[in-house]
Amino acid sequence: MKAIMKEKAGPGLVLKEVKKPDVNDLGPRDVLVKVRRASICGTDVHIYKWDEWSQSRIIPPLITGHEMAGEVVAVGSAVTRVSIGDLVAAETHIPCESCYQCKTGRMHVCKNLKILGVDTNGVFAEYAIIPESVLWRFSSEIPLDFASVMEPFGNAIHTAAVTNLLGKNVLITGAGPIGLMAIQIAKVAGASTVIVSEVDPMRIKMAQENGADVIINPAEKDLVKEVYKILDDGVDVLLEMSGNRKAFEDGLKCVTMGGEVSVLGIFGGKIDISFDSLITMRGLTVYGITGRRMFETWRIADELLRAKKVDLSKVVTHIIPFEQWEKGFELMLNKQCGKVVLNLD
Structure with a gap:
């Protein structure tokens, strides 16, 4: 499959062919998602530029990206929250589900937090393995282009x-x-x-x-x-x-x-x-404010978009083919855009 990667330490990213994950690569609570939309975040730009934060955090090789909308195509043996065919978006914060914060309703500030596309392989790829614990089944009324930016939309809601x-x-x-x-x-x-x-x-x-x-x-x-x-x-x-x-x-x-x-x-x-x-x-x-309250914020985001109370077409300025990802990063680097969405269909 095609994936955008930080292949080695240094500025830039590369689009390359990598092994497509399959059901045999899934842990019991993992989900294989066919990514249909992915949007570029400021964090991705930091990784692209290879700034001081990225150098201290990112361990190449790594598939980057964390904002997405996709379709479930396979599930691990213990998955119960989503099914094959479901349309899902992903929460970036991957909680351990066992620390004090997680057990008291504050998974977004998990003590052992990992971040999708930063600490684990991300979603700038045709397929991604994502823990079921961070997947949100979004309403069918929400267009894929907008579902892919529900994560940053949730930042705004939480704030x-x-x-x-x-x-x-x-x-x-x-x-x-x-x-x-x-x-x-x-x-x-x-x-x-x-x-x-x-x-x-x-x-x-x-x-x-x-x-x-x-x-x-x-x-x-x-x-x-x-x-x-x-x-x-x-x-x-x-x-x-x-x-x-x-x-x-x-x-x-x-x-x-x-x-x-x-x-x-x-x-x-x-x-x-x-x-x-x-x-x-x-x-x-x-x-x-960090992240989104899981999953209270996601519920609010879903309802606002489902009921068309918020119009994200005024924020999503560019929807471009996945293969043109460099154009998307150029727009972000030059601040000539709102949200940039990559189309993988």
């Missing part, structure tokens, strides 16, 4: 769903694909005003298309001053999606006393902020 947004004023810092999804989620959840902070022209345009009420370019205007011109008390909730230290600091300043902050953005190291004056003395509640 936005830590608090009740009904009637709240919300600031989203960073309008990458997950930030764009969060705009729609906040609106569906009843947010009264959704303000977006973004500097990239394409993403500013996409934020408009996804329903942002106000968009502020902090490279041109002072974000804090502009927010307080609109809202005397600032925003009730900050959804930090940028991973940018300055954006986070300014976002915190925009939050009203006693407000709430949900942080998904990854800063890649230490950040220097005045914790006392920005958070403690202002009574802010800060949530750190």
Whole structure:
């Protein structure tokens, strides 16, 4: 079969022929999935570039990729949750199911967590072996193109769903694909005003298309001053999606006393902020977000997409043949896209 791999240490990936897995390769709780769609994530770009994080984490040779939609074609002897013919998407976080976190309903922060396409072979291939514990049977009404991005869509839901947004004023810092999804989620959840902070022209345009009420370019205007011109008390909730230290600091300043902050953005190291004056003395509640709650978040994602409450066509900008994967990575590297989906049909 064809697979996109990190064949050896160093920048780049390769598309090559590898052995197709079959039923004999399955463990008792493994599932063989025919991958029909796979989407490119920022993590895949980090692996492609072979940055410091990738060098410390990835052990080649490895099939990369973790966002997918596919069809079950074979199951292990102990599999009970899915059947041959089911359409499934995959949760990235592979839990051990036996640690304290797993046993108390927090599998997404499993102490022994492995990540699909990072610690195990991933889904940038015609077929993939995936543990049944992380598969989600999605509703038949959901198009494959959108089912393949349910994993990052779940990131946006998890970030936005830590608090009740009904009637709240919300600031989203960073309008990458997950930030764009969060705009729609906040609106569906009843947010009264959704303000977006973004500097990239394409993403500013996409934020408009996804329903942002106000968009502020902090490279041109002072974000804090502009927010307080609109809202005397600032925003009730900050959804930090940028991973940018300055954006986070300014976002915190925009939050009203006693407000709430949900942080998904990854800063890649230490950040220097005045914790006392920005958070403690202002009574802010800060949530750190990783992954998706398994499988509460997936249920919400499925229902929103099944009922067409969220339109991911405003976020998925490119659907390209699997063989043109290099074009997809080029689009991602140059930030000339939203989500890029690879079609394996």
